[in-house]
Amino acid sequence: MKKNIAIIGGGPAGLMAAETIMNAGDFTVDVFDAMPTMGRKFLMAGKGGLNITHTDSFTTFLTRYGDSQAHITPFITDFSPTALRAWVHQLGIDTFVGSSGRIFPQEMKAAPLLRQWLHRMRESGIRFHPRHHWHSESLATAELIFTTPQGTYTHHADAVVLALGGGSWAKLGATGAWVTPFLQHKISVHELMPSNCGFNSPWSAYFQDHFAGQAVKNCSLSLYPRDHDLSKFHSGEFMLTRTGVEGSLIYALSPALRQQLSIHGVATIYLDLLPHYALAHVQNRVSGTRGKLSLANFLRKRLGLEGVKAALLRECVPLNTFSKADDLAHAIKSLPIQLLSTRPLDEAISSAGGVCFSGLTENLMITHFPGVFCAGEMLNWDAPTGGYLLTACFATGRAAGLGVVSWLT
Numbered sequence: 001m002k003k004n005i006a007i008i009g010g011g012p013a014g015l016m017a018a019e020t021i022m023n024a025g026d027f028t029v030d031v032f033d034a035m036p037t038m039g040r041k042f043l044m045a046g047k048g049g050l051n052i053t054h055t056d057s058f059t060t061f062l063t064r065y066g067d068s069q070a071h072i073t074p075f076i077t078d079f080s081p082t083a084l085r086a087w088v089h090q091l092g093i094d095t096f097v098g099s100s101g102r103i104f105p106q107e108m109k110a111a112p113l114l115r116q117w118l119h120r121m122r123e124s125g126i127r128f129h130p131r132h133h134w135h136s137e138s139l140a141t142a143e144l145i146f147t148t149p150q151g152t153y154t155h156h157a158d159a160v161v162l163a164l165g166g167g168s169w170a171k172l173g174a175t176g177a178w179v180t181p182f183l184q185h186k187i188s189v190h191e192l193m194p195s196n197c198g199f200n201s202p203w204s205a206y207f208q209d210h211f212a213g214q215a216v217k218n219c220s221l222s223l224y225p226r227d228h229d230l231s232k233f234h235s236g237e238f239m240l241t242r243t244g245v246e247g248s249l250i251y252a253l254s255p256a257l258r259q260q261l262s263i264h265g266v267a268t269i270y271l272d273l274l275p276h277y278a279l280a281h282v283q284n285r286v287s288g289t290r291g292k293l294s295l296a297n298f299l300r301k302r303l304g305l306e307g308v309k310a311a312l313l314r315e316c317v318p319l320n321t322f323s324k325a326d327d328l329a330h331a332i333k334s335l336p337i338q339l340l341s342t343r344p345l346d347e348a349i350s351s352a353g354g355v356c357f358s359g360l361t362e363n364l365m366i367t368h369f370p371g372v373f374c375a376g377e378m379l380n381w382d383a384p385t386g387g388y389l390l391t392a393c394f395a396t397g398r399a400a401g402l403g404v405v406s407w408l409t
């Protein structure tokens with residue numbers, strides 16, 4: 001009789017594990033998900049353009065995983081961005097390289113890819129069980145226990161892949177509710193924290209009312225002021241919200257900002273409002289008398305600085321800065337913006353933290369729960385947006401699937 005594998009969590013990691021196991025033959029595979037359909041977060045990821053992976057050189061790609069690089073490297077070495085792109089093509093979905101090397105499906109959305117993929121999996125015999133909420137408290141029991149609309153369902157499996165996701169956007173299914181039972185079962189889990197997230201800034205009521213929702217374009221950001229040895233400005237754009245800042249330029253800095261917040265209780269980013277002008281040029285343009293010009297007109301005429309950028313300058317530096325040309329030039333080229341806290345985990349694109357690799361075998365099996373494997377965002381790694389999140393979810397899903405196959409054969 002064929003051995004049965006249960007996959008709990010029908011996101012990209014769980015689905016990739018399911019298909020990998022099914023392709024190995026000799027297994028029956030059941031995928032359970034608490035939600036009414038599979039891949040809810042994956043579909044949401046496609047709303048703004050599904051950034052599936054990236055054209056970075058392989059070495060650069062791996063560095064995107066920061067502190068978790070060493071843990072993630074073996075999985076991405078086995079299932080590289082190039083292999084992932086080829087896998088997307090095998091589903092009949094074309095891809096293209098967008099700005100800054102990001103790779104997207106031709107139609108940008110996740111739905112066509114997911115539809116094709118689920119169809120292929122159903123054809124191969126994989127069974128899907130939506131609306132099956134697994135009781136993570138039952139981790140140590142021989143039977144898997146689910147709540148379904150029809151009542152409690154118990155399922156026996158020879159091995160299990162848990163791909164329960166992180167803790168953001170709980171309404172899409174990944175609630176992080178598994179963390180407490182895991183800790184009770186002595187599985188090492190690093191606290192789930194918001195990553196690729198917005199941050200709260202102490203905006204004045206006037207600033208909130210007039211500038212929330214506006215994009216700050218053609219700027220660059222650094223974790224350190226311009227004259228600091230570690231200063232490195234990243235170009236792009238970000239959004240001002242009622243509560244602070246968000247957007248890809250901010251997301252990329254979120255691990256470092258989280259660390260600053262945990263050490264100092266406050267974090268600061270430095271914004272170059274006019275990255276195309278050298279400091280000396282700005283100094284030159286703001287020196288000399290203003291004559292009858294208002295400050296706003298002076299900055300607009302001398303430097304083209306106006307609108308939201310001029311408002312940020314007024315919001316973030318004390319008034320007396322404007323009367324000293326050198327201080328003003330430095331503020332324009334390295335404007336400190338204070339961040340008080342992260343936005344809540346539920347609003348984040350992804351979560352950092354999760355099941356620690358120290359408690360897993362190299363095949364992603366929980367060391368003291370033989371036959372139980374973990375994959376995807378529920379593992380303790382972190383990466384910026386840019387396709388690195390999905391690449392690691394697919395690669396660890398595949399690795400957990402291969403782990404099951406080698407454990408049972």
Ligand SMILES: Cc1cc2nc3c(=O)[nH]c(=O)nc-3n(C[C@H](O)[C@H](O)[C@H](O)COP(=O)(O)OP(=O)(O)OC[C@H]3O[C@@H](n4cnc5c(N)ncnc54)[C@H](O)[C@@H]3O)c2cc1C
Binds near residue numbers: 013134173389391
């Ligand atoms: C708005 C947004 C945009 C994004 N855009 C991108 C992008 O462009 N590129 C990129 O790389 N990444 C992106 N991401 C991140 C990416 O979507 C996630 O990293 C990825 O979906 C995680 O995959 P996963 O399979 O680990 O978990 P999930 O996709 O979260 O799937 C976990 C599944 O487990 C199920 N589950 C959880 N607990 C239980 C339980 N007890 N019983 C049964 N089922 C359970 C959930 O219902 C869920 O379906 C985006 C995320 C968001 C929110």
